[in-house]
Amino acid sequence: MAINNVEALFAESLNELELTKKQKSVLRASLTLFSEQGFDRTSTSDIARVAGVSEGTVYKQFKTKEGILKALLGPFIQQVLPKAAGEFLDTFANTNVPDFETFLRRIVADRLTFFETNKLQLKIFIQEILSNSDMAATFINKTVGGAITRITAVMKFYQQKNEIVDWDPVRIVRYIMSTMLGYALPNLIQPDKKLNIEQSTDEVVEFIMRGIGIKKS
Amino acid sequence: MAINNVEALFAESLNELELTKKQKSVLRASLTLFSEQGFDRTSTSDIARVAGVSEGTVYKQFKTKEGILKALLGPFIQQVLPKAAGEFLDTFANTNVPDFETFLRRIVADRLTFFETNKLQLKIFIQEILSNSDMAATFINKTVGGAITRITAVMKFYQQKNEIVDWDPVRIVRYIMSTMLGYALPNLIQPDKKLNIEQSTDEVVEFIMRGIGIKKS
């Protein structure tokens, strides 16, 4: 069975590991293979072959196959939502408050870029969440929970300014996320296609603004 | 309506295989285990144990482990999109043409119900699509393609009636699907939660109608 808690993933980061060339090659090969075939269908001998190293080298740094997964997903998970929530909110707190559409455009562009950059890790992460209920639960508790409260504050801010509809902020966030997902998901399944971030951002923002925006007379 | 036939069709296709009690038990156990742990992390001895049969019995009807997967997903895939498009078009051909919101409400309720009814199969299906590029390709070619053309026709119909915005029908379908996905996905990850279909349908329709509807003066 794979990683049991997201907590472990947060602990490690790749930079601290001081990897050799060959060990980085192991990670690169694993990223490709895990995302293409899934964690369980990738054998460590597959990884060694693709990475051009011996099987022993695969286990030198990453004590177990799961250790490779942690090394790949750890840094990724740290970026999934915190950026979306924390950093943006900090940014807004210190700058002139723009209108909601500007806010939305920034956050959508940022997250779509993140998706595109971390397509492979995301695919592995989703696979893992779907077959490891502990991971899902921990992820939701530790990551989503905190983000929601902060995002909620932002939504309420714009709701009070009468820029967006007075729905439950969670509902609004759901629409933003799922609309972005509508552009991101197909690219996960067919990874050779590349996401046109600018156009996608424009389209997402246009649709979301119609869906939740309030026209000022 | 399609909704009521889903379960029936699934049962039928299993009956066509002339399954004994024990073999049905194998399928039931596999459905649960595959969706909870994933196909690869479920062993045939797990299945046998949960199903309360011997390992030999598992192989009597379903020659391989993959055979069980096919028996589970086959009937499911045939229901994913075709019915949604096909049957609705048949419905429209035989009834008075309703407005877009009515159409939307029907299709959303139908698909959300389908999601809820086939949650487990859907989860397995997604897992499979993410780690089996062949399956993804096959699914897209055989299922999505045909549905798109038929749905496109419907969208154009309402666009010509000036009820919805003049965007690429594919884009509109993407929003409808992804908005529904926003309600369905959390239930996949936390399968104990139950989807409130009525409320979800209302919310989806409300949001989509704001996003793509055109208000008549």
Place this chain on the structure above:
Amino acid sequence: MAINNVEALFAESLNELELTKKQKSVLRASLTLFSEQGFDRTSTSDIARVAGVSEGTVYKQFKTKEGILKALLGPFIQQVLPKAAGEFLDTFANTNVPDFETFLRRIVADRLTFFETNKLQLKIFIQEILSNSDMAATFINKTVGGAITRITAVMKFYQQKNEIVDWDPVRIVRYIMSTMLGYALPNLIQPDKKLNIEQSTDEVVEFIMRGIGIKKS
């Protein structure tokens, strides 16, 4: 008398596991190989080859390699001291009390027979005790402790009858055991040699009686 039941009990406890022919063959092969080469130097493929079965069969009943060890040593350990202490004491409690030499002769003959019968298990057990401090501790706590108190009572009985010297019973038991060990150990190292139990018993008793007996005038 206990002696005759040892082999029987061993067979019984194996039967309780409901072992098939091949699984018994695995145990037989493991007993030989472990005692000849040691547990660590015996590979499970060795066992499979010698037992004439597949490697899978080795693991069907005994989930791990250590499981085989437990199956071999479990019944053995239960016989090491308890019988020597418990049953003999019960016997004495219910029969006419013989003199110490008769008592000694019985116990020596019994234990030497036990050694000879369980030579291989004993060798494995000693190997294990020497490289597994947990096992040593457990063995001493669970087995030796209880036996000592009961044997002590017997010694004191004969000391009060002035048949043996008034040393600490533990010291006396130590001499009895180590003298027997002097006959048993060489046979462990060279297992092809067979212990002449009658002669050995006579010699042990003769020496011990000189060493701790009290001549009555």
Place this chain on the structure above:
Amino acid sequence: MAINNVEALFAESLNELELTKKQKSVLRASLTLFSEQGFDRTSTSDIARVAGVSEGTVYKQFKTKEGILKALLGPFIQQVLPKAAGEFLDTFANTNVPDFETFLRRIVADRLTFFETNKLQLKIFIQEILSNSDMAATFINKTVGGAITRITAVMKFYQQKNEIVDWDPVRIVRYIMSTMLGYALPNLIQPDKKLNIEQSTDEVVEFIMRGIGIKKS
């Protein structure tokens, strides 16, 4: 006396190898680990870690893992019996002939001291003898054989003086050794306990003298 030279000789033979600090550290770590866990359960990386050196250094002096074992046991084996027999005989040749009890007391004290000093090596040696039939054979041929003939001469000397019973000298040696073993063995299994050599010697001699001595009227 032989006793005091044991440690010195061991140190000498290591110095002959011109060992550096780190290499001595390797031997020290190996001695501890081999005796605690057994040779097979000790990995060379364990040794390197405990010794505080790199794995490469472990192999600089001792070409193989077995080479470390030889370096540890070689000097030990040369001391096991030869000195006991040889040096004592030399001693007897040059001094007034003492009585048997004096002889016995010296030899017992000497060997118990040797046991205590070389507890760890002895434990490793026994482990090795039990899982390596070649080693047992070699040891018996090269070491025990020679010693027996010399010791036999001594026993016969005292038998002719009518100090000890007229048993086969091998039998007498067996009792002496096994009685000492009765004190030494428990300390092997629980290495934290320390053998009280003086008291043990007194007890051993007292028991042996009763067992094989002849009271002069």
Place this chain on the structure above:
DNA sequence: TATGAATGAGCTTTCATTCAT
């Protein structure tokens, strides 16, 4: 001389699949 990354053979273990009963 010392290091530790790298190796690869071989180990323990799992599991889909078969087949005699």
Place this chain on the structure above:
DNA sequence: AATGAATGAAAGCTCATTCAT
């Protein structure tokens, strides 16, 4: 039809040993 013992290929992993730095 049903069983479950048996199989053996392949998986994850360990570790003694080598060698470039």
